[in-house]
Amino acid sequence: MPLIHFIKNSLKWKSVIIFLLLVTIPSGIIGSIVLYQSNKILKEQIITTTHQNLGNMESQLTNVIKEIEDISRYMIYSQEFRDFMTYPAVTGEDYNHLNQVRSNISGFFVFHQSEKDYFHSVQIEGENKQVLSVGETVEGNEKQWVEGAKERKGEMLWSSPYQMYNQRTGQDEEVVTLFRVINNLYNITEPIGLVRIRLDLQALYQQVTDGFTNEQHQAFLVHNKEQNITSSKFGPDFSYQAIINNIHTEGESFQLESKGDVYYGVSRYIEPLDMHLVSVVSETYILSEMKDIRSTFGYMILISIFMGLMTFAGFVVFVVRPILELTRETKRVEHGDFSAQVKVRSNDEIGQLGYRFNSMVEQIQRLIDNKYKLEIQNKHSELKALQSQINPHFLYNTLDMLRWTARLEKAPNTSKSIEDLSTLFRITLSQGKVWIPLADELKYVQSYMELQKRRLGETFQYAIFIEAGLASSIVLKLMLEPLVENSFKHGFPQSQENKNITIRCYLKGDVMIIDCSDNGMGIDKAKVKHLLHATEEQDSYALKNVHDRITNAFGNHYGIEVIEVASGATVRIKVPWIKDKGMLNQLIEGDDR
Known part of the structure; x- marks a missing residue:
């Protein structure tokens, strides 16, 4: 009860309770729901992608099988193939005809072999004892498959994977072969030959899975009966029995484990080859994808809570605090203050x-x-x-009187110096203006350097370069003179005879660059950087003043920076190009113009 009474009489605690009930708790609940649904959708999308990849690979493999089977069908209807398997070899003309047919058939299969990496070799045996082998020269026991094909009497027989020795490479290679007895076109019960079309199993795997597998999605060819798995060299290591057991018990969708990692798998049965085409995706990958989403939504929730805190803080600052201050000051008045x-x-x-x-x-x-x-x-x-009502015109009139007096007394140098000093005073005061044309700013700096030249004589020279069209540009008043003054104060040793200052004004895109370069003893870039961010007043504080004025007016992308040069020092001013007063009024609203 005391706590409820305290909250009831405290505007601040009422605000806290409202913030918790309307911002923090709803944000947490909504964020959790959205995160759960997003993770569920992402997992479904990844599994769907795995199914799509598997469907594409199945289509590729089915097309390859159909293409090989079509070749065997073509042999039945092709006169050349029938001649090769049945034409008698008695006379020389018979041999010439058979050699021509052999050459044409060899060309036919060489073409297929050159177009298809998985096309391993072909062997044709005719009833006329003619034998043709195209492709790799291999050795191996294929007796069971030959007998099986003869028992089928013309039906196609796909073998399970088996090893054949390649005489060219000297290595055993795994193949899968189509065996078929070719029957007479006009007497389908009469066999005229036997064909064997061998496919390189690893190359066939590459052909089928190319473009559909990566580090996250892997695929396998698993025979239904033989303990044989064909996969990439970099895929996860699964046991044959684990895959087959899952396929037989779980169906097309199942889970596997390898080295402590869980994989989600889907499979399709390829009936002609008696094989299962399997595609798997790692649970680690799915979780990593979810991790990114969780992080994103976590950040969003934190940002929303932060924005709520900012809103609450704004409410406290702009509503609660003024009311509390008003309450406190009312009590002071109540006590006679x-x-x-x-x-x-x-x-x-x-x-x-x-x-x-x-x-x-x-x-x-x-x-x-x-x-x-x-x-x-x-x-x-x-x-x-x-x-406070002192008129600066009195000072201007006095300087003009002294300048004309110097001319009358034939002292032109003194007159010129007074004229430069008068220019300095006029631009410095300038009726409180903050913005002036670049031409006036350069005129001010030129008058300052002319006065320095009177003092230093021939030991000091200067040059001012300005890009055409920039003279009428609007700039902050008195932003260039502190750079020149800094060169005299810190850049030139007293013993230096040849002192030079060069000022260049030019455009770089929409940015106006003003470089002030001297041939003095250089400048410490780190020291200047520290100076520009210092809070206490120190030497060259005028540079910080210029930098602060520019950044306050235009933002942190503009200001003063030190440019690396081989000798001397170059200090650069970067300001936006303000072409005229109309553009200034659009850029800076509410400031003195």
Whole structure:
């Protein structure tokens, strides 16, 4: 009960409870629901992609099988194949015809072998004892498959994977072969030959899976009876029995384990080859994809909570705090302290309330103060106002009088120096203007350097270069002179005879660059960087003042930076190109123009 009473009488704690009930708890609940649904959808998408890849691979493998079977069908209807297997070899003309047919058939299979990497070799045996072998020369026991094909009497027989010795490479190679007895076209019960079309199993796997497998999605060819698995060299290691058992018990979708990692698998049965085409995806990969989504939504939840905190903080700062301050200052007035004032931070209803409170307290204070104090304060204010109304034209007129007096007395150098000094004063005061044309800024710097040249004589030279069309550009007043002054103060040793300063003004895209270069003893880049971010006043504080003025006006992308040069020092000013006053009014609203 005391806690409820405390919350009931505290505006701050009421705000905290409202924030928890309306922002934090709903954000957590909604974020959890969205995260769960996103993970579920992502997992389904990955499994669906695995099914799609498997379907594409199945289509590829089916096309290969159909293409090989079509070749065997073609042999039945082709006159050349029938001639090769049945034509008698008696006369020389018979041999010539058989050699021509042999050459044509060899060309036919060489073409297929060159077009298909998985096409291993072909062997044709005719009833006329003619034998043709095309492709790799191999040795091996194929007796059981030959007998099986003869028992089928013309039906196609696909073998299970078996080893054949390649005489060219000297290695055993795994093949799968189509065996078929070729029957007479006009007497289908009469066999005229036997054909064997061998396919390289590993090359066939590459052909089928190319473009559909990667580190995350792997595929296998698993024979239904023989303990044989064909896969890539970099895929996960599964036992034959584990895959077959899962296929037989779980169906097309199942789970596997390898080295502690779980894989989701899907399979399709390829009936002609008596093989299963299997595609798997790692659970680790699925979780990693979910991890990215979880991280993203986690960040979103944190951002939403942060934004809620910012909103709550804004509510406390702009609503609760002014009301608490008003309550505190009201108690001061209640105890007779009429100096109480509320800080007005806005023009909304809360700000107007504070403003009215301050006006009320001031009105009460004026009624209490006596007439004598008011009169003394009015006199003091009038005196300060008179002191602040000094007209700078008196100073300009005096300098002009001295300049003309110097000319009359035939002292042109003195007259020129006074004229430069007058230019400095006019631009420095300039009726409180903040923005001036670039031409006036350069004129100010030129007058300053002319005065330095009078002091230093021939030991100092300067040059000013400006790109055409930039003279009327608008810049901040007095942003270039501190750079030149810094060269005299810190850049040139007193003993240096030849002092040079070069100023270049040019455009780089929409940015106006002003480089101030000298041939002095150089500048410490790290020191200048520290200076530009210093809070206390120190030597060359004018550089920081210029940098702060630029960044305050245009942002942190602009300001002062030191450029690496072989000798001397180059300090660069970067400001946006303000072509005229109209563009200035669009760029900076509310500032002095």
